[in-house]
Amino acid sequence: MLIIDSGIGGLSVLNNIKKELPNIHYIYMLDNEAFPYGKKRDNFIIKRMIKIINIIKKNYPIKIVILGCNTASTISLSILRKFFNIPIIGVLPTLNTAIKTTKNKIIGLIATEGTINSTYIKKMIYQSSFRYNIKIIATNELAKIAEKKIRKLSISNAKLKKIFNPWILLPIPPDTIILGCTHFSFLKIEIKKNFYNQINFIDPGEIITNELKKTFCSEKIKKNILLCSKYNKKIKQLLFFLKKYEFKKIQEINLN
Numbered sequence: 001m002l003i004i005d006s007g008i009g010g011l012s013v014l015n016n017i018k019k020e021l022p023n024i025h026y027i028y029m030l031d032n033e034a035f036p037y038g039k040k041r042d043n044f045i046i047k048r049m050i051k052i053i054n055i056i057k058k059n060y061p062i063k064i065v066i067l068g069c070n071t072a073s074t075i076s077l078s079i080l081r082k083f084f085n086i087p088i089i090g091v092l093p094t095l096n097t098a099i100k101t102t103k104n105k106i107i108g109l110i111a112t113e114g115t116i117n118s119t120y121i122k123k124m125i126y127q128s129s130f131r132y133n134i135k136i137i138a139t140n141e142l143a144k145i146a147e148k149k150i151r152k153l154s155i156s157n158a159k160l161k162k163i164f165n166p167w168i169l170l171p172i173p174p175d176t177i178i179l180g181c182t183h184f185s186f187l188k189i190e191i192k193k194n195f196y197n198q199i200n201f202i203d204p205g206e207i208i209t210n211e212l213k214k215t216f217c218s219e220k221i222k223k224n225i226l227l228c229s230k231y232n233k234k235i236k237q238l239l240f241f242l243k244k245y246e247f248k249k250i251q252e253i254n255l256n
């Protein structure tokens with residue numbers, strides 16, 4: 001199993017997978033050289049995903065790919081599925097669970113600019129906006145805050161509040177928030193603090209395991225490997241956090 005993200009976000013997806021499939025082995029592609037994906041053009045994301053999958057597939061016997069990233073999934077999933085003949089699963093924000101969960105009928109969707117501007121999300125919003133009150137925040141900053149938190153660097157609550165102000169200042173803020181970026185799963189406590197009302201989080205990375213169980217066939221990868229696109233200081237700062245994922249090898253791969 002190969003999991004791809006621009007940073008630590010996909011690790012929140014991996015956490016969910018490991019809960020259900022504790023013995024699974026994985027290659028985690030941390031494309032830090034291209035972080036943040038949220039700012040990149042669609043074409044860049046599509047080409048980057050194709051490149052990453054092709055290079056890794058040549059060197060490792062991967063049988064399934066998980067896009068542990070909403071930005072990559074909303075922009076490239078349907079194209080990648082046509083391009084490759086191995087199963088590819090993506091993390092995609094959906095409204096179903098949020099609709100069932102919300103009590104005040106106000107749903108928040110927060111994601112990167114890339115995700116919010118994707119055709120996938122535009123269609124989803126267009127089809128539902130007549131019936132549901134959906135509030136949207138597009139931000140490329142929150143993923144950066146999550147990256148800092150995981151590295152135990154100080155994070156600014158003022159910055160976080162500024163991101164959520166459009167909802168905080170509403171007469172009735174959303175009671176249900178769809179976390180449309182896998183990075184945001186690491187910030188649930190910090191986000192909650194900004195609201196006086198009860199918040200339910202919908203995390204698309206939590207439901208991916210059902211799909212994975214359906215598709216998963218026995219794998220050939222026998223150890224966990226972390227690949228990054230730039231082995232730099234920022235990766236070194238992560239090593240402590242990465243311990244629990246038991247990577248036997250950490251290696252830079254050249255994507256240029």
Ligand code: DGL
Nearest residue numbers: 009036037038070071182
């Ligand atoms: N973790 C990614 C997502 O789920 C993207 C963060 C970024 O690189 O902008 O959208």
